[in-house]
Amino acid sequence: MFTGIIKNIGTIAGVNRENDNYRLTINHGLNDLNLGDSVSINGICLTVVDFQKNQFQVDVMPETIKRTNLAEISVGTKVNLEPALKPNSEIGGHFVLGHIDTTGKLLSREVTENSVLLTFSIPKKYNPYLVEKGSIAIDGVSLTLIAVTEDTFQVGIIPYTQDETILGSLEVNQTVNLETDILGKYIYKDLKRGYQDEK
Structure with a gap:
């Protein structure tokens, strides 16, 4: 769950497609990012499957591609980033699930x-x-x-x-x-x- 308060603007560093599955590589400036964390990328809740100091990767399912604008992104595209809400976080926006309608x-x-x-x-x-x-x-x-x-x-x-x-x-x-x-x-x-x- 998220709040809709963006914490960082990231940049798409890689788009790898295999059949209908995508893996995105994103350069970022978020703090305390870990393997398995949920991150909102342009409002989409995705899971960190690999990461380095200032870069992480996520896998994207075909259903997500169909419902979102991810099919239109390319290397260099800027994206909104927000880490998942923590129990002690301030809710400055509203409850955002990261499930795009x-x-x-x-x-x-x-x-x-x-x-x-x-x-x-x-x-x-x-x-x-x-x-x-x-x-x-x-x-x-x-x-x-x-x-x-x-x-x-x-x-x-x-x-x-x-x-x-x-x-x-x-x-x-x-x-x-x-x-x-x-x-x-x-x-x-x-x-x-x-x-x-x-x-």
Whole structure:
């Protein structure tokens, strides 16, 4: 489990593909990384299978490739990194599982006085899990929903987030990983089940 507070921007140093399986090598600046640790890479929970001082490797299953933007990365690509939540960690964002629901594309960016407003597409089936002022993880970054339509949503990022994550360098039409709020999913499912039981 993670919080959506990015701790480091890593760089893809290697992409090895064998059939439908990928092994990624990532240069990083994280502290206390160990074999078997879970790390969020652009919001995806993956396991460290090998590591050196400033580099680690993860294996990626075909299902993960299908649901995320990892198929589009290459050597040199920057990625958001967050180590797994520890029992004594501060929860500064929201509960992020690292299980990507779907991908979306950046539709527009609007610079305001002290932030950048980003509008993304999202498949309509995930709309029930989005609520204004609720949470969403975009490439692993915990953000607050400003506006929601049937198939889009908008968030704002402050200068710190622009500098400390890869969201500040996103380009229009670029694909991002999206994880909706797990609490919203459970509430929606429970309410839907209750409604069906009443019928």
